[in-house]
Structures are given as C-alpha cells and as structure tokens.
C-alpha cells in the first residue's frame with residue numbers, strides 16, 4: 328500500500344467545514360439556519376463522532392471485522408457518540424450563567440451558610456478521557472440573593488460534563504457562584520476517584536480532594552464573623568466520601 332504507516336482516517340479535512348467548525352468556535356447553540364455540509368450542527372457533530380468511534384474500534388481491536396453487521400460492537404459508534412454528545416460532553420452546550428439567572432428572593436433575615444452536600448460528580452479527565460467519579464460539597468453565604476437548591480446540582484453538572492481536571496472543575500463552580508450570586512463567601516469541595524490513575528500503572532486507589540474558597544471563606548478563621556459556618560463546612564468535608 329502506498330501510504331504505509333499513515334492511518335487512513337475518514338477524510339474530514341477535505342470537507343473543509345470541520346476545521347471552520349472548531350477554529351471559529353462555532354457551537355451547536357448557534358441558531359439555525361446555520362448548517363455544516365447541509366447538516367444541522369448537532370447532526371454533523373454526531374455523524375462525525377460516529378465515524379471517529381468506528382475508526383477507534385478498528386484501531387484498538389485490529390481483529391474486528393469492519394463489515395460484520397451483527398457483532399457486539401456494530402452499534403457501538405452510534406451509542407458512544409450519543410453518550411458523549413448527550414451526556415458526558417453535554418456541558419459544552421449549556422451556559423452556566425443561564426442557571427445563575429434564576430435568583431430567588433427569600434434570603435432576607437438569613438445570615439448563615441447554604442450548603443448542598445453529596446452532589447454527584449461524573450466527569451472525564453481531559454488527559455485520558457477516563458471517568459472522574461466523586462462527590463461535591465457546595466456552600467455559600469447569601470448576600471440577599473439565593474439560588475434554587477437543585478440549581479447547585481445543575482451548576483456542578485454543567486462543568487462536570489466537560490473534559491476536565493479536578494482543580495479547574497472546582498474553581499469554575501466557585502467562580503460561577505461568586506459571579507452570579509455575589510455572596511459573602513463561597514466554598515466548594517470535591518473528593519473524587521480518577522479511573523485513569525486507578526487502572527493504569529501503579530494502580531493507586533487514592534482519592535483526590537480539591538477545594539476553592541471565595542470571599543469570607545478565603546479569609547482566616549480568626550476574627551471571621553463566619554467562623555462557625557467555616558468550621559461546619561470543614562466538618563462536612565471530612566465526612567464526604569468519594
């Protein structure tokens with residue numbers, strides 16, 4: 328064969344628009360009639376990803392017969408593309424500030440922290456595309472504005488359903504809450520297992536903890552009017568299991 332050693336990938340580049348799709352940062356949120364190759368962006372993205380997963384299967388399993396129709400993996404490219412676009416990478420289609428817009432009254436007279444514990448975290452590491460599974464604890468001290476409690480879960484989810492590193496995920500959640508609610512303080516704690524770490528090499532079953540503090544939570548305990556809230560947060564962190 329002429330191009331020995333050069334994998335014969337689907338000729339995405341020749342179609343021209345895939346590059347524009349990524350370089351211009353055009354997202355599937357762009358309203359119609361925007362199209363790529365005559366397709367809606369969502370459809371185009373799903374089709375391309377299916378092609379990538381088909382090629383992926385051929386490369387990781389060279390024994391796989393590419394034309395066999397009824398093998399166990401015949402529907403895998405379609406299922407995998409759907410799972411990535413609709414679930415695992417769905418956070419790219421969602422604007423965190425849309426969630427933060429829903430600010431309710433009702434914090435008058437409340438001068439302590441609001442804390443949601445045991446928020447499930449399902450993410451993927453951007454280095455290996457391997458799952459990150461853990462729990463988050465999110466607290467803030469309202470300064471007049473509060474958020475529906477389920478919104479904290481959604482906010483975590485929007486950032487988790489992207490390719491991540493745990494440090495950035497933690498900071499992004501804290502920054503969004505800080506920007507959206509302008510509270511006295513924000514604290515985010517995440518404890519998670521990284522399957523890339525657990526399943527490769529030394530197989531460490533370690534758990535990674537990260538935290539981000541803003542406002543009064545970032546100040547020391549001494550002379551802090553929210554010392555009690557900070558201590559409560561630390562106690563809750565100690566009992567959070569990944």
Ligand SMILES: [Zn+2]
Nearest residue numbers: 452454455523
């Ligand atoms: Zn990794």
